[in-house]
Amino acid sequence: MAKLGGTRKGAFRAYFFGFFICTAGFLFGYDTGIVGGVLTLKSYKKDFGYTDNTTVSAVMVSIQNVGAFIAALGVFPLSERYGRKKAIMAAMAFFSIGVILQVIPSHSLPCFYIGRFIAGLGLGSATAVAPSYNAEMAPKEIRGKLGSGMQWLFALGVMVSYWIDYGVSIGLPATYTQWAIPVGLQLVPAAVLGLGVLTQPESVRWLAKKGRYDEAWQSLIWIRADDGPEVKAEFNEIKTGLAEELRATEGFKSRELLEPANRYRLILAVGIFLGQQCTGMTALAYFGPQFFKLLVGGGSQDLLITGLFGAEKFLTVGTYILFFSETWNRKPTLYIAAILMALCFFVVTIVNKTTAPPVNNQATSAGIATVAMIFLTNSIYQFSWGPLPWPYVAEIFPSRIREVGTSVGVSTQWLFNFLFSLTTPYMIKSWGSYVFIFYAILDLAMALLVFVFLKETKGVSLEEMETIFNSKAAFDVHEVRKRVLEDDAIDVFDVVDVRGGKHEADRES
Numbered sequence: 001m002a003k004l005g006g007t008r009k010g011a012f013r014a015y016f017f018g019f020f021i022c023t024a025g026f027l028f029g030y031d032t033g034i035v036g037g038v039l040t041l042k043s044y045k046k047d048f049g050y051t052d053n054t055t056v057s058a059v060m061v062s063i064q065n066v067g068a069f070i071a072a073l074g075v076f077p078l079s080e081r082y083g084r085k086k087a088i089m090a091a092m093a094f095f096s097i098g099v100i101l102q103v104i105p106s107h108s109l110p111c112f113y114i115g116r117f118i119a120g121l122g123l124g125s126a127t128a129v130a131p132s133y134n135a136e137m138a139p140k141e142i143r144g145k146l147g148s149g150m151q152w153l154f155a156l157g158v159m160v161s162y163w164i165d166y167g168v169s170i171g172l173p174a175t176y177t178q179w180a181i182p183v184g185l186q187l188v189p190a191a192v193l194g195l196g197v198l199t200q201p202e203s204v205r206w207l208a209k210k211g212r213y214d215e216a217w218q219s220l221i222w223i224r225a226d227d228g229p230e231v232k233a234e235f236n237e238i239k240t241g242l243a244e245e246l247r248a249t250e251g252f253k254s255r256e257l258l259e260p261a262n263r264y265r266l267i268l269a270v271g272i273f274l275g276q277q278c279t280g281m282t283a284l285a286y287f288g289p290q291f292f293k294l295l296v297g298g299g300s301q302d303l304l305i306t307g308l309f310g311a312e313k314f315l316t317v318g319t320y321i322l323f324f325s326e327t328w329n330r331k332p333t334l335y336i337a338a339i340l341m342a343l344c345f346f347v348v349t350i351v352n353k354t355t356a357p358p359v360n361n362q363a364t365s366a367g368i369a370t371v372a373m374i375f376l377t378n379s380i381y382q383f384s385w386g387p388l389p390w391p392y393v394a395e396i397f398p399s400r401i402r403e404v405g406t407s408v409g410v411s412t413q414w415l416f417n418f419l420f421s422l423t424t425p426y427m428i429k430s431w432g433s434y435v436f437i438f439y440a441i442l443d444l445a446m447a448l449l450v451f452v453f454l455k456e457t458k459g460v461s462l463e464e465m466e467t468i469f470n471s472k473a474a475f476d477v478h479e480v481r482k483r484v485l486e487d488d489a490i491d492v493f494d495v496v497d498v499r500g501g502k503h504e505a506d507r508e509s
Helices: 008-021 023-040 042-048 053-074 076-082 084-103 109-137 140-147 149-171 176-184 187-199 204-209 213-224 229-249 254-258 260-278 281-286 288-296 301-323 330-354 365-382 389-396 399-453 477-486
Strands: 494-496 503-505
Touching: 008 023, 008 109, 008 140, 008 149, 008 187, 008 213, 023 053, 023 084, 023 109, 023 149, 023 176, 023 187, 023 301, 042 176, 053 109, 053 399, 076 084, 076 109, 076 399, 084 109, 084 176, 084 187, 109 140, 109 149, 109 204, 109 389, 109 399, 140 149, 140 389, 149 176, 149 301, 149 389, 204 213, 204 229, 204 399, 213 229, 229 399, 229 477, 229 494, 254 260, 254 399, 260 330, 260 389, 260 399, 281 365, 281 399, 301 365, 330 365, 330 399, 389 399, 477 494
Parallel strands: none
Antiparallel strands: 494 503
16 A cells, blocks of 8 residues: 655645545535435425326436536536636535525426536536546545545435435425425535635646746646655655646647547547446435335335435545555456446346245345345445546546546436436336346446456556557656755756756746
8 A cells, every 4th residue: 555655744735635525525425415315205295286207207306417518528628728627616505506496495396407417517627627637636645545535425425415405304394394304404515615625725736827926836836745855756746747738739729639659548538437337336325215115115214224325325435545545556446346336236136036936025035135235236336336436536637638538428417317217217117127237237247348458557647657658749758756855956947858868947927
C-alpha cells in the first residue's frame, strides 16, 4: 500500500477536501434511494391521484436522469471557463430550484416531473465536475480512495433515504408531509455543498492550465500544507505536463479527442460507466422495495429490508475504501467481481423459480435465502463496480481534455441510468425474477471486456497517464522530478525542458 507523505495537516486537508466534494455523491445516492420508497407511500398516490403505478415509477426516475445526462454532457464548457467551484455552485442552485418545485403542494404530476428534470440538471452537472475536481487535487497515493468517496457518500445517501422512507411510512399519517419531508430534505446537502465549496481552494491544475501559476501554487501549498521540495517537484510535474500537452497538440482542436490515445480513453470512460449500470445494482437501488417484494412478498417488510440493504451498502463500500482501495489493482478487482455477481444472480433466479412463492406476505426460507444472496451481490459490487469507475474516469485523461472526458463518462452513467430506470419497472412486471438472469449475462460480458481492454492505473500520477496510454504528450515524469529535487537552480515556476538539459522560466507576469 502506498504511503502518503507530507504533513499531517496536508493529509487531513486532502481527506477532508476529497470527501467534502463527494457530497455530490451523497445527493446522487439520496435522490436514488428516496424514489422507490416515496412511490410506495399512500400519501403520495393520494395527493397526485394516479392509477398507473408502473408508468409513474418509470417516468419519475427516468425524467431526472434525462436532465442529468444532458447536464453531465454539457457542463464541461462552464467548468472549463469558470472553474470547478463556480460550476458546482451553479449546479446546486439548479438542484435546489428543482427540489422546491417538487415539494410545492401542486397536486400536479407535470409540475413534479419538471422539478425532477431541473434537479437532474444540477445533479448531473455536480456528478460530472466533482470527480475531476477531486482527482486534480488529490495526492496520487490516495487518489483512488478519495475518488471512490463518490460511491461511499452515494451509499450513505441511499442508506439515509431508505431509513427516512421507512420512518415516515410507519411514523407519520398519510398526508402531504409524509412524502414531502423525504423529498425536501435534499435541500440540506445541496446547501452544504453549494455554499461550503466557497471555503475550498480552486483546482490546482485548472488554475495552472489558465496560466494563473501564482494562484495554482498557493492552492497546492494549501492542500498539501507544505511548500517543500516534494511539493515543488509536484508543481513542476504539473506545469511540464501541461507544456508537453500544448507542444504535442499546438492548441486544442476537437479532433484531438479522436487521436488514438484519447479515443481509447473515451471508449474506456464510456465502457466502465456502462458496466457500472449493467451490473443491475443501480436498478436495485432505485427499485429496492419492488425487487424485494418479488422475493419475500409485500407489507412493510420490503421497506425494512431495503433499509438494511442500504446500511450494508454503506458499511461494505466504506470497508473497501478505507482498507483495500489503494491495495487492490483496479483491473482484476473489476473483472473478478463481475463474474461473482453473475453467479449470485444465477443462484437467486434458480432458487426463486424452484421454490414456492410467499403466501399472504409471509416470507419463506427460500425468499430469505435469495435476499441474503442479493446482499452478498451488493457487497461484491461495493468492493468493485460501485466505487472504482469514479476515480478511474477522472484520472485517465490529460488536463486539457479532462472536463470533456469526465463529462462523457459520467453522462454515459446517467444515460444508462435513464434507460434501465425506465425499463426496469416493466421488466419486473413482465419477467419477474428472470430480470436477474438478464443482469447476470451483462455482468459476464463486462468481465470479458475489462479483462481484454482496461488499463491498470493504481498508484500512477495524472501526468504519468500519458505514458500508459502512449500519448504524444508523454514524458519521463521521474526524470523531471529527479531534476527538480537535485537542482536548486530550478525555480518552482520553471518548466523543465524534457527534450534537453535546460529549463526555462514560464512564470505568469
